[in-house]
Amino acid sequence: MQSAVLLKIKTLESSFTTSEYEISRFVLDNPDFVITNTITTLAKKINTSEASINRFCKKIGYKGFNKFKIALAQSNIQFDKISNEEIDESNIMEYITADYKKMLASTCALLDTQHIDDAASLITLSRKIFINSVYNTSFISDEFAFKLKQIGLDVTSLKENLEAQLAIENMNSDSLLIAVVPSVISKDFIPFLSNIKKKDVKVILIASNDNPKINDLIDIKFLTPDHVMADNPLVLTNSVMISLIFDMIYATILRDNKGLRQKKMSSDTIINSFQAADSAIYEW
Template identity: 20%
Template sequence: MNELMVKLRFLIPTLPRAEKAVAQALLEKPELICLMTLAELARETDSSDASIIRFCRKMGYSGFSEMKQAFANALNDSSIMTVEEIHKEDSVLDNLQKVYKSNMQTLTDTILLADKEAYEEAVQVLLKAKSIHFFGTGDSAAVCQLFYFKFGRLGIPGSAQQDPVMQLMEASNLGPGDVAVIISYEGKSRTVLNAAKVADERGATIICITKMSKSPLLRLSDISLFIATSDVTVGKDIVARRVAEQMVIDALYLSVLVRSDKGYEKRLNSASKSFELNKIRGKGFK
C-alpha cells in the first residue's frame, strides 16, 4: 500500500483539478475504489468517468478495473490496522484498544498525506512571524489554546480567542508578517471562514490544518496541511482528528524551536523555571 500512496503523492502536483480530486480522495481513504463503481467514485470526487480513466492510466494501469484490483490487493496485503466501531456491549478495555488502533491509523494516514514542501514552507513562515494567532471553533478551539500556550512560552505574541467576535477582532488587527493558523476539519465553519477572510484581506499569511477535500478554507489559505482520520466514535464526534491536528502542530512547534536563532530555547527554559512557582515545596508551603 505504501508504494501506491507514494505514487499518488508524487503525481498530485502534476494533475489537473478533476484528477487531483480523485488522487486526494484515494490518499485519505484508499478503500473507496474497492467499494465503489467507476460512476460512484466520479460522483464522490466531483469528477467524471473520463477523468478517472485518465488518472488510472497515469498511475500505470490500463483502466479502472485494473487499478481497482491493484488497490484491493494492496489493502489485503498491507499492515493497516482494522479500525472497529464502538458498540454498547464493548468493555472499557475493548474501547481503549479500539481508540488506540484508530489513533495509530489516523497518525499513519496523516503522515502519508504530508507534503514535505508545504511543511517546510509553514516552518519558514512561522520562524519569520511577528505574531502567531490560532483560530478554531468547538473542540478544535482546545487544540488552538494548547498551542497558543506552547508558542507563547517562546515569547511569540499571539492569541487563541474562542468568541467569534473576538476572533474577528484579532483577525482585523493582523497584517503582513503575522500568521493565522486555522484549524477546521471540514473547512466550512462560518466563524473561522470569516476570520480567515479578514486575515487574508489584512495581508496575513494563513496556514490551515484540515482534511483533504474541497472546502472554502482551502481557497483562502496560503499553506494547507492535511490530516486523515480513521475514527471509531459514534455519530459525528470524530475525536481521532484531534490527535492528528496535535501531531501536525507539534511537528511545526518543535521545528521552530530548534531552528530559530532568536533564543527560543533560552526563553522556554526561563518560562519553565517561572512555572516552578506554582508547585508546592514542602509541608509548610502555603
C-alpha cells in the first residue's frame, strides 16, 4: 500500500490531462526526488513547465508545489512509521490491525475538513435524506441512517436498484442523496446520478475510486482507499473507512447544533432504558 498522498494521486489519475498524468507517474515512481528537489529541478526532470506542476498540485487539493511537497513528505514519514513497525505475521491480531492502521491513516489524508463541514451542513438543512448503498456498504449505511433518525431527521434507505429508481419521484431540491458505492462505474450508477441531477437534488458520494464523469453530478465527494491494496484483501473491509467518514460528519453535526445534540442524548437515554429492561429478564 502507498502513502496517503500517493494514494490520492493514484485515485484521481482518471481525471488527469496527458501532462498531469505524466507528472503523476513521475511522482508515484520517485516521491523522494520530488521531496528533496525544487519545482525548477522537477520541471526540467519531467520536461514540463513549473506552471503545469503547480496546476497539478492544485488539482489534487494543494495550493501549490511547496504545500504539496510538505504534505507528501509528512505522509511518507507517517506511512513509513506505520510500515516499519515490527509486525509478527503469525499473530493475526497484529497483522490485521497493521493493515487497518495504514488504511485509516490514508483515509484521513484523503479527507478535506471543509468537505466534512459542508456535508454536515447539507444533512441538517435537507428536509428528506436518501441513503443509497449497495452490497456490503449497506450495513454501515444502515447504522448511519439510524444515527440520523436518532436526531429527528427524515431518512430513507435505498438498497435495490428498482427501489432507488422509484425513490427519484419523491426527491426534489430540498432532498439529499448520500450514495455509498464500492465503485462509481457500477452498472447504471452514472445514469442514476444524471436523473437525480435533473431534479436538483444535492448529492454526497462516498466511493473507493473516482471518475471525472461524475464531478458535475455530485456536490461533495469522499474517497476511501480500497481494501484490495492492503496486505490482507480477502479479509479486510472498506466498512471501517466508510464508518470513519460517517462518524466525522455526525460528530460535526452534533458539535455545531445544540438542539440535535440534545435529541441524541435523549434518544440514547431511551435506548439504554430498553436495554436495561431487557437485561433484567435474565437476572436471577
